[in-house]
Amino acid sequence: MSENALKWTEQAAHKAKPRSKIKIERRGKIITFICIALMAVVAASIFVFVASKGLSTFFVNHASVLEFFTGKDWEPGKTNAAGKPMVGALPMIFGSFAVTFLAAIICAPLAIGGAMFMTEISAKAGQKILQPVIELLVGIPSVVYGFIGLSAVVPFIREHISGSGFGIAAGTVVLAIMILPTMMSLSVDAIRAVPDSLREASLALGATRWQTIYKVVLRTARPGILTAVIFGMARAFGEALAVQMVIGNSAVIPKSLFEPASTLTSILTMGMGNTVMGSVENNALWTLALILLLMSLVFIIIVRFIGRRRNV
Template sequence: MKETEHPLYRKSNKMRMERFGKGLTFLSVALAAAITAAILFLVFSKGLSTFIMNDGSVKDFFTGTTWNPAEVNSLGKPIIGALPFLVGSLAVTGISALLSAPLAIGAAIFMSEIAPKTGKRIMQPVIELLVGIPSVVYGFIGLTVVVPFLRDLFPGSGFGIAAGTIVLSVMILPTVTSLALDAIQAVPRSLREASLALGSTRWQMICEVVLKTAKPGLMMAVIFGMARAFGEALAVQMVIGNAAVIPHSLFEPASTLTSILTMGMGYTVMGQIENNALWSLALVLLLMSLFFTITVRMIGKGKSS
């Protein structure tokens, strides 16, 4: 018998491969954790520099309405009022979620419950195509179609919260639809059959059984869509107007955290107050992303329990 065919040799070789696999996976996890920790440390250290090193006011940052980090106020503190950007980001994210969620859930119901074969054969490729379209294409379409359309119907230039909301609603629609479809399809078929056997109509079965059972998954789908909408930069920047003011109407120009970051980061010097103020905006974005992630995990735990 050859040495390589001996049972002990094969067992030792298998153990070496198992140790190698465990070591490789551990290194992969450790690398991912190290990169995440490094990003968190960088953003937190840079973002807090505005308040620690440059004597910025946290209260003025969240409640002030004037953004001019290069200047100081009467108290000698930098003018870093980020409230207009926070309002713009929350308004665009919230309204786009309100618009896209019913459409996405309705499309998922149609694909899963009403016309499963036709829906999947026709609508699923369309949804996958929408997911693959770059953000700049959405922004360009919004700039050439949505903005002129709003300008003709409503007073103003067409740039504003409404244009950004429409573009973002279309962008997050395929994401929410796909996740909502997975949540609806995860409902056991036995529940549907039991509901129909008790005399329910198909619509009653969908509303009272399918949607209620899939409610945690549908909420997760909407929150994932909101997370993407909150962090979107280029498409919103092209249609929102980028005015550092609190809008009093959906058709007035506004700004978001991401639009100010993308416009200003390339024109500041590392370590200066203007650059640190932009890092503070990035810190707010990171905290909001963590909030969305924690919310999804809490919903997932409630669903599993």
């Protein structure tokens, strides 16, 4: 059908509608547009507000951008020899990326393996056993994860490995458990989206069950699985309370995984309520919040890029 014929058909159908239905349709479009516009305005307002507060560290308090990202001394209330605030955020940035990547490295194989079991190996047992466990883990609050880590993980590391128990290792274990349901649920959806015709074709050509899973199913579902991993990393990077309870909250770069460290979120939650709005300390914390916001945008861009390549 040509474009002109299609337009004529749509116009004829539009004219054939009763006026009451046309009004309802227009009203629905207006309400939908208002909701979308409101969401866009709120998101833009949040970004502008956080950016204005975060950039005040550099434009109002005249802190050095290079010193902020490479410095190791986090004492916003003091100044260095050049008279600039001592806001070296490298230890917190290092801690956030360390616990995020380590948690993803530990969690990704477990999540993918669990998803394979639930979809390809034993779907009935997976639905009866793993699905309720995943739903239970999703519903547990962050503070409970932190308390479990404080009561079990930290003492275990202290007694059987070394150090005080607080550090990146404890934070990594807690985060790996927290992001496991997210990664596994999204991985299950990605594997289930693989057409059954591909599995049947692989088996018909003589491939074994494991060859079909590894060379056909997982490769086809790879973009979706990568999206699951990125979503899990985004959850881990922004987690605050659970990590704060087990990481030690020391603004230094640790020499091992079993020494106290800190993350962007842990320093934020500890310091935001103890600073005065507009002070150097408060502006420095808003700069950490701006970094978290920008990293969230980076994760979203990566997910959209992977999704776009999957649809090509």
